Amino acid sequence: MKRLLNQLHVPLQFERTDHTFWQEPHIADQLLEAHLNSDAEGASRSFEFIDKSIDFIQLAALQKPYQKVLDLGCGPGLYCERLAKKGYTVTGIDFSENSIRYAKEQAIKQGLDIEYRCGNYMDLNESNRYDLALLIYCDYGALAPADRSKLLFNIWNSLKNGGMLLLDVFSQYKFDQFKEEQYWSLHENGGFWSRDSYAAIVRNLKYPNRVTLEQTTVVTEEKIATYNIWHQFFTAESLIEEVSAAGFIVKGIYNDVSGEAGTEESQTIAIWLEKQK
Numbered sequence: 001m002k003r004l005l006n007q008l009h010v011p012l013q014f015e016r017t018d019h020t021f022w023q024e025p026h027i028a029d030q031l032l033e034a035h036l037n038s039d040a041e042g043a044s045r046s047f048e049f050i051d052k053s054i055d056f057i058q059l060a061a062l063q064k065p066y067q068k069v070l071d072l073g074c075g076p077g078l079y080c081e082r083l084a085k086k087g088y089t090v091t092g093i094d095f096s097e098n099s100i101r102y103a104k105e106q107a108i109k110q111g112l113d114i115e116y117r118c119g120n121y122m123d124l125n126e127s128n129r130y131d132l133a134l135l136i137y138c139d140y141g142a143l144a145p146a147d148r149s150k151l152l153f154n155i156w157n158s159l160k161n162g163g164m165l166l167l168d169v170f171s172q173y174k175f176d177q178f179k180e181e182q183y184w185s186l187h188e189n190g191g192f193w194s195r196d197s198y199a200a201i202v203r204n205l206k207y208p209n210r211v212t213l214e215q216t217t218v219v220t221e222e223k224i225a226t227y228n229i230w231h232q233f234f235t236a237e238s239l240i241e242e243v244s245a246a247g248f249i250v251k252g253i254y255n256d257v258s259g260e261a262g263t264e265e266s267q268t269i270a271i272w273l274e275k276q277k
């Protein structure tokens with residue numbers, strides 16, 4: 001009981017636990033299925049949306065058809081494969097062994113020459129190598145402020161002069177819709193969070209400065225594990241201010257990475273950034 005109560009303290013903003021959502025093997029299996037199910041938008045967006053995003057990326061990168069692309073948090077390679085088929089030279093990084101194993105198998109099956117690396121993109125340490133970097137499906141806002149600025153710095157270094165970065169974040173509009181709630185549920189035959197039977201205690205909280213926590217504490221016979229999923233939401237202004245401080249030039253701002261624009265009621269904001277020539 002003491003251990004459980006200990007896990008249930010209200011964390012400080014972006015406080016981490018020992019458990020990483022994307023990498024825990026049982027959860028990673030469920031997430032891979034979610035990535036590959038075009039109807040479930042939990043891990044990747046629908047294939048129709050991804051196809052539209054590829055067209056949008058290609059339009060922005062049209063001048064140099066054989067560009068070197070870096071996809072950060074590439075998952076099972078849904079963007080990498082499509083870009084490789086269009087002729088780009090693609091590197092994908094993800095720390096999910098499951099997703100990278102699947103991505104590599106698919107590349108071999110389809111005869112695609114894609115460099116997949118299983119690793120943490122926070123450790124990116126390359127310079128002057130890529131023309132285009134992608135950080136897609138709101139991963140950026142899942143990072144604490146210090147990690148966001150470190151990642152932007154590392155991406156900046158990895159890009160050639162004039163190189164571009166496309167990233168998306170969740171919007172103020174979505175933050176306003178976020179509901180604070182707490183509940184628990186019982187899963188006698190196992191489920192998303194564990195293969196074994198478990199109880200899940202969920203706590204969704206809003207913090208100051210447009211930050212949310214989606215916390216799930218999973219209690220099984222053997223262990224108690226807490227997963228904290230954080231999100232920083234942005235307005236266009238706050239996003240522009242943050243990325244400009246990292247030295248990027250804003251080249252365009254959209255509702256999403258497929259290039260939709262013009263509605264205030266968008267769940268996301270996408271931004272094209274350039275490393276100054």
Ligand SMILES: C[S@@+](CC[C@H](N)C(=O)[O-])C[C@H]1O[C@@H](n2cnc3c(N)ncnc32)[C@H](O)[C@@H]1O
Nearest residue numbers: 022043044073074075094095096120121136137
């Ligand atoms: C929301 S999914 C998006 C996947 C892909 N970009 C897409 O849109 O289909 C986030 C991905 O980023 C990966 N990821 C999260 N944090 C990471 C990190 N620090 N280093 C490497 N990969 C990471 C996860 O494993 C997951 O595959």
